[in-house]
Amino acid sequence: MRRGHGLRIAFFGASLASSWWNGAAMYYCGILRALHARGHRITFYEPDLAGRRLQREAVAAPWARVVVYPVEDTLGLERCLDEARGADVVVKASGVGIHDEWLNHRVLELRSGRTQVVYWDLDAPVSLERLLREPRDAFRALVPRYDRILTQGGGERVVLAYRDLGARDCVPVYSAVDPDVHFPVSPEPRFDCALAFLEDRLPDLERRVESFFLRAADLLPDKHFLLGGDGWGDRPRPSNVRYLGHVAPGERNVMRGTARTVLDVSRDGMARFGYSPASHLFAAAGAGACLITDAWEGVELFLEPGKECLVAQDGLEVAEAVLCLTDTGVRELGLAAHRRVLAEHTYAHRAVQVEQVLGHAGGPPVAHEHGS
Incomplete structure (x- = not known):
């Protein structure tokens, strides 16, 4: 070499x-x-x-x-x-x-x-x-x-x-995270929502999205949810979930930075093995988003639960986080996650x-x- x-x-x-x-x-x-x-x-x-x-x-x-x-x-x-x-x-x-x-x-x-x-x-x-x-x-x-x-x-x-x-x-x-691509930006009203999720529809992801994202939307019918990614168009979803389809890379940063909270959900195998953070998790942290992630082994290696992200065991805990987070809590979690990924995970x-x-x-x- x-x-x-x-x-x-x-x-x-x-x-x-x-x-x-x-x-x-x-x-x-x-x-x-x-x-x-x-x-x-x-x-x-x-x-x-x-x-x-x-x-x-x-x-x-x-x-x-x-x-x-x-x-x-x-x-x-x-x-x-x-x-x-x-x-x-x-x-x-x-x-x-x-x-x-x-x-x-x-x-x-x-x-x-x-x-x-x-x-x-x-x-x-x-x-x-x-x-x-x-x-x-x-x-x-x-x-x-x-x-x-x-x-x-x-x-x-x-x-x-x-x-x-x-x-x-x-x-x-x-x-x-690539700090030149994912960074805090000014929010845009078209992406305003209580919780956003962005990922393509995959067979080994769909069940967990139903459990964590769509279930949370069912539990919070008065809250607005955004779903982005390829392939979800024919998937039944609660009326308070707006489907965006394919979101271009240039708009994903704005979407994550505008949403009050952003959800990351692991594929089945990734959740079973642990230590498999998705690119979307770091992109959300880079944008300064308030991140909620499904529970998987090793998350603390990347973000500290309770201080830099929230960890949910199911859709009920996702809904509780969305409902109970204060504006101050949203800001503090987003800022802390942003600092952590810039310091250790670029x-x-x-x-x-x-x-x-x-x-x-x-x-x-x-x-x-x-x-x-």
């Missing part, structure tokens, strides 16, 4: 340009932008999926070169693999959206004395439950062949589970960790973030 100057990183992921049905976009952008700021050169390879093509939101990013390849066959992807050969680090992320199993195998052909190949699992609890349930899963035999497994969360249980499957190394690199912090994991002697320590 080269030291003293930037790495050349080839990253195969879902999309940098569109967050449409792509919950990883915020995480990708935060991590890769912070790595670029530390002198690394990133090429991001993403499939030209029709839905994302129509929902492209990002302008050309100076911090990453984006290569969009056709998906009708694997010829375009073969060219990307050829181009990535010789990079210092090749990353295959989970959930690219097409040709995933094929690509899981092919990136391993790029390993050499100069190139390490990393699998970055953005859904590690879900992946591991699948691997344990299906011993003949094709990915299982590949785990020991990667130089290391990075995960977006899961804590020690995920690390031990991956090592039991033969992983050479496994390190969680948690979500964080993508600049995560980029330093990634450098260390990759064995790279990087640049200077994390600079003091603005607004802290």
